[in-house]
Amino acid sequence: MNLWRDIKGTVQPFWVTLRNMLRAPVTIEYPEERRTVSPRCRARIVLTRDPQGEERCVACYLCSAACPVDCISMQAAERADGRRYAAWFRINFSRCIFCGLCAEACPTLAIQMSGDYEMGSRDLLKLVAEKEDLLIDGGGRDESYDFYRHAGIGVGQVRGAGDEESPPADFRSNLP
């Protein structure tokens, strides 16, 4: 009957609210307790180092090209042994939208998203991070990855010493 359904629909919710009142709240009281961030959390951007402790960044500009809000800028330079690096590297975190496209674009796994989300500031200029602020000591997500073991022919090691690289062919052996 319709009336019976209406009465039931009015009375039953009272039981629901009473039950929920006795359950533990789901609130996390922020400054005192913090939730553990997920491993794929996208917060402060960092620049990582390869297993030898060298900067991974080769200043290829792919991250700044991928960035939809143009918050990454850098100046490329080259060392005496032919390895490229960023002379300066700047991320304007007041512009950054933490989309993670720069980390996806990076061929050397240099630029990565970290789990450090507490970076609010009242001063916009404090949010502009230079290379020294961005560089961390470790390798971040893929600790053992070394770009120059897989690419960058003749830079960092002699030709043919890379992991998936065959020794250079002696073209003279192919002569008739």
Add this chain to the structure above:
Amino acid sequence: MNELLITFALVLIKLLLIFGVVLTLAAYLVLAERRILARMQLRLGPNRVGFFGLLQPLADVIKLLTKEDVVPDRADKPLFLIAPGLAAVTSLLAFAVVPFAPPLEIFGRRLPMVVCDLNIGILYFLGLSSLAVYGVALGGWASNSKYALLGAIRGLAQLISYELSMGLAVVPVILSARSFSLTDIVLAQDPLPFAVVHPLAFLIFLISVTAESKRVPFDIPEAENELVAGFHTEYSGMRFGLFFVGEYINMIILGSMVTVLFLGGWHGPLLPPVVWFAGKVLAVSFVFIWVRGTLPRLRYDQLMHFGWKVLIPLALVNVLATGAILLWLRGS
């Protein structure tokens, strides 16, 4: 002369005590409502200011007092300024007839534990509760804002739908107690509270009282998601605070009216009468908060429909039946 002075002092102490307790209770009811509602929604509620958030009302008052008191452009200024006061004062005045304990013997004189034991206490309460809607109506009218005006109109439409059934629900109680005085009504329910004797009247009165307090599910005059804040949209600072405090004082008054008329007032075993009275009032207040946490808001045509087509006929039938049974019991 000395006798007169003592009487005067006693009355003054009683008045100040009631004033302080009611206002403090209203302030802490706000906190209690926020905490309990939060728990029903699996949140914690305000718990930062002081231990368990117990200083939150104080912080709120400081905030409200230091805010700018804005009068909107082309508002009806005198009415605009007086309306919040009306809302708060009418609800405070209604407490004058609520007896919260049996008379006390002190300094060889009988001190009734009620500000003024009117022999028409119920009529006084009903009159003031109708008067309270003037705060809403005038505040909404004077604001020069369409949302406030709509809220005021809804408040008036709501008044005519619940007021009748509220008055009719009280009639069986008056018939059984054979008195309009609230003290006599409490004394009449010594063995059995009227909620047991007149369950239907109790239910109708409880629903009407929820409508009277303008709380969910009958908060259509201030319906946040339709009318911004209804009749108090344009109010800020302590004038808004007066409306707000008025609502919570109203909650206490209506809670004590439910207690006095249906739950047996101060009667109860073991504990002192005042404790029983306060406990019952707080229990009714909890029910108000519980209802707010549970039910959605009615449309205002639904409220009118419910008031005129369900509550009033039921209350009328109840009055007839109670009168007939009482006549039959007296065997005349």
